[in-house]
Amino acid sequence: MEGILTAVAVVAAVGIICAVILILASKYLHVETNEKAKQIRDVLPGANCGACGYAGCDGYAAALANGEVDKTNLCVPGADAVSRKIAELTGLKAEDVIEKVATVKCLGDCNMTSDKSEYHGINTCAAAKMLYGGKGSCTYGCIGFGDCAKACPSGAICIENGIAHVNTKLCTGCGLCTKTCPQHIISLMDDVDKVLVTCSNKEKGAVVRLKCKHGCLGCKKCEKGCPVGAITVSDNLANIDYDKCINCGECAKNCPIDCIMISDFSGIHRYK
Amino acid sequence: MIKNLIVILMTSVLVNNYVLVKFLGICPFLGVSKKINQAAGMGIAVTFVMILATAVTWPIQTFILDKFNLAYMQTIVFILVIATLVQFVEIVLKKYMPSLHSSLGIYLPLITTNCAVLGVTVNNINDGYNFVESMVSSLGCGLGFLIAMVLFAGVRGHMEKCNPPEAFKGLPLTLVAASIVSLAFFGFAGVIDNLFA
Numbered sequence: 001m002e003g004i005l006t007a008v009a010v011v012a013a014v015g016i017i018c019a020v021i022l023i024l025a026s027k028y029l030h031v032e033t034n035e036k037a038k039q040i041r042d043v044l045p046g047a048n049c050g051a052c053g054y055a056g057c058d059g060y061a062a063a064l065a066n067g068e069v070d071k072t073n074l075c076v077p078g079a080d081a082v083s084r085k086i087a088e089l090t091g092l093k094a095e096d097v098i099e100k101v102a103t104v105k106c107l108g109d110c111n112m113t114s115d116k117s118e119y120h121g122i123n124t125c126a127a128a129k130m131l132y133g134g135k136g137s138c139t140y141g142c143i144g145f146g147d148c149a150k151a152c153p154s155g156a157i158c159i160e161n162g163i164a165h166v167n168t169k170l171c172t173g174c175g176l177c178t179k180t181c182p183q184h185i186i187s188l189m190d191d192v193d194k195v196l197v198t199c200s201n202k203e204k205g206a207v208v209r210l211k212c213k214h215g216c217l218g219c220k221k222c223e224k225g226c227p228v229g230a231i232t233v234s235d236n237l238a239n240i241d242y243d244k245c246i247n248c249g250e251c252a253k254n255c256p257i258d259c260i261m262i263s264d265f266s267g268i269h270r271y272k
Numbered sequence: 273m274i275k276n277l278i279v280i281l282m283t284s285v286l287v288n289n290y291v292l293v294k295f296l297g298i299c300p301f302l303g304v305s306k307k308i309n310q311a312a313g314m315g316i317a318v319t320f321v322m323i324l325a326t327a328v329t330w331p332i333q334t335f336i337l338d339k340f341n342l343a344y345m346q347t348i349v350f351i352l353v354i355a356t357l358v359q360f361v362e363i364v365l366k367k368y369m370p371s372l373h374s375s376l377g378i379y380l381p382l383i384t385t386n387c388a389v390l391g392v393t394v395n396n397i398n399d400g401y402n403f404v405e406s407m408v409s410s411l412g413c414g415l416g417f418l419i420a421m422v423l424f425a426g427v428r429g430h431m432e433k434c435n436p437p438e439a440f441k442g443l444p445l446t447l448v449a450a451s452i453v454s455l456a457f458f459g460f461a462g463v464i465d466n467l468f469a
Binding site for chain 1: 332336337340341342345348349352353355356359360363364366367370374433434435
């Protein structure tokens with residue numbers, strides 16, 4: 001009987017001491033959390049994607065509450081709805097969220113390019129790339145096993161005719177595909193931009209011509225025709241500087257092989 | 273004395289590795305080993321908690337439980353104390369070291385009732401270690417856990433690239449890989465005994 005009582009007493013004492021320590025700790029070591037930051041945090045989607053440039057939603061909420069940042073439109077997954085709610089809470093002006101959309105810089109499908117070898121390995125781009133840079137004659141372009149489509153959480157990518165296509169209306173701009181693509185030919189662009197170079201091949205024009213009917217030859221017609229000097233050819237490949245680009249589409253008209261595409265890349269939230 | 277401590281350290285890191293040889297703490301080993309940096313974070317947090325837990329539980333065992341002949345209450349008291357300790361550490365870190373809290377903070381609640389931590393504290397008592405030996409042993413166990421986590425995260429990183437049969441995808445393949453890594457660690461048995469012979 002005495003044994004039980006001692007056991008109960010000792011364990012209860014240890015428990016009470018622990019409880020007292022925790023109570024005291026939570027009282028005296030309490031960290032004030034900013035009330036406003038908490039409200040903003042509740043509005044944010046909580047995806048912790050980092051698209052705002054802060055370490056997670058908490059970071060962005062804290063920065064907004066402390067007045068370190070006055071832009072309400074940094075949350076890409078939350079889009080305009082969240083931007084408006086943040087503006088309500090902080091009293092800042094609601095700004096339109098420029099969404100990111102994934103774009104594939106390759107249009108060398110089965111009709112445009114050919115295979116240099118037959119591939120009977122594991123059906124992933126990453127594996128195929130390890131074997132002489134993939135089965136296609138162009139080692140820069142889309143391999144077409146759809147690693148990006150498997151990575152896409154919103155089902156926005158499909159493989160058609162041997163290359164990946166992005167349905168920008170479904171794309172949330174999370175950027176998982178850009179990290180997955182072993183060729184690094186998927187990139188995120190602002191969905192307000194309209195012009196895209198659809199080739200990633202950096203070889204000389206004559207070599208590209210033999211491999212793909214859709215490849216950039218580096219002829220510089222786009223560069224000469226651009227009214228604002230936004231497009232430059234380096235490494236035999238046209239590059240658009242979207243900070244300067246005015247979406248006039250002159251480059252697309254000048255391109256002799258239609259390698260520059262002018263289109264509407266509006267993202268998932270644009271017309272909501 | 274020093275030689276004895278080194279033997280204890282090396283034994284607990286390699287021969288008696290908690291995850292790969294004693295099969296304790298498998299939950300974080302499988303759960304948080306997808307990326308190397310996360311695995312390392314978890315490993316460091318566990319090491320930290322193991323050392324603190326030993327520093328607290330050893331005196332409790334020696335000066336309270338043994339004194340009242342309550343050795344059979346060891347498990348309950350240790351769980352109670354370790355859970356409190358982890359919560360307390362989290363509060364202190366949040367107050368005084370917010371940067372460390374933001375990097376280790378998410379792992380701390382996971383460790384609260386981790387069996388590897390409890391196992392270390394209980395085994396230190398069962399092996400009859402004194403206070404210094406217990407501390408060295410728990411440091412070794414923590415480092416062993418860290419090594420196991422990082423190694424296995426590396427292995428899993430490579431497995432992402434392969435294309436196993438449908439039935440093996442996910443957990444089965446992970447468990448098979450874990451057993452192979454574990455097999456590799458059994459190779460250390462006997463090495464330490466002869467190291468200082």
